[in-house]
Amino acid sequence: MAAHHPEDVRMKASRPPRRAVAAADRTRQPTEVRRRLIAEAAVPLIAERGYGSVGVRDVAAAAGVSVGTVTYHFGSVQEILSEAMVLHIEGYYAALSRAAEAATSGVEALRLLVDALFTEDTDRHWRMWFEYWNAGEQDPDQPFARGQADRYRDWHDQIRALAVRAVTDGDADCADPDGFTVRFAALADGLALQRLRQxxxxxxxxxxxxxxxxxxxxxxxxxxxPATPRD
Structure with missing residues (x-):
């Protein structure tokens, strides 16, 4: 199998967040668009400072809008930060899924997944991932907790599907796809934490x-x- 080069599958660096428009220009953007722009502006703040160190004023300044505009669209800073983390994580794993689907085999897809999980550009993602889980531990909100569980379940399903694909395609044998899935996900998380803390x-x-x-x-x-001998 050809060697993989992380630069071939590297996640594109996030572009600077687009600015949400001021109150005078609100008619140009639907409510859902403005909400998304405000949430996107919060992503780098969380990555740099941590979930618990970002306030409404910080988000408003990053989005280029007033505090009133932010509070008009969001009921709390927690709601902003939760939505920001969901946007980032869903976008990140959607890109990983596309890379895996383009692979020629299940084994190839898993290796591409590994390459994309650990590059010099992905430390920010892992900081977001752990902030997301830390926020869930501190947040009694059940819908938020269920959303976390659903995303991790989707991640496990993706890993397992690739292992099963490798077997179905005839590339490999795997005695325990479920166990492989747990070990792969756990090892990735553990390595990411060690990578961040060094x-x-x-x-x-x-x-x-x-x-x-x-x-x-x-x-x-x-x-x-082995080839069957002919008579």
Whole structure:
């Protein structure tokens, strides 16, 4: 199998958030568009400062609107930050899914997934991911908690589907797709946390190496069947 290069599948760096328009220009943008622009403006703030250190004034300044405009569209700063994290995470994993779907095989797709999970550009995503889960621990809101569980379930389903695809395509044997899914997701999360804290230090290259080792160990390549001798 050809070597993978992270730059081939690197997630595109997020562009600076578009500015939500001021009150005088509200008629030019539907409410849902303005909400999204305000939430998008909060994403880099969360990544840089953390969920608990961002206030309404910070978001308003980043979005280029008044505090009143922000509070008109959102009931609380928690609502803004929750929506911002959901937007980021859903967009990130949608891009990963597209990369995996374009692969020629299940094994190839998993390796592309690994390459995209750990690049020099993805530390910001992992900070957002852990802030998202930390917010859920502090938030008794049941819909928010259910949303978290649904997203993690979708992530597990995607990993499992790729492992099953590898078996169905005849590329590999996997004795325990469910167990592989749990171990892959847990290892990715653990490596990401170690990568962010650098205790001990971990490069993106080594993070990919550890995940690829798991794939090699649990998705055993099938050997070609020996040719049947002719009479």
């Amino acid at each position: 205790a001990p230090s971990l490069t993106t290259r080594d993070a990919r190496r550890h995940l690829n080792r798991l794939i090699e160990t649990e998705l055993i390549p099938r050997r070609p069947r």
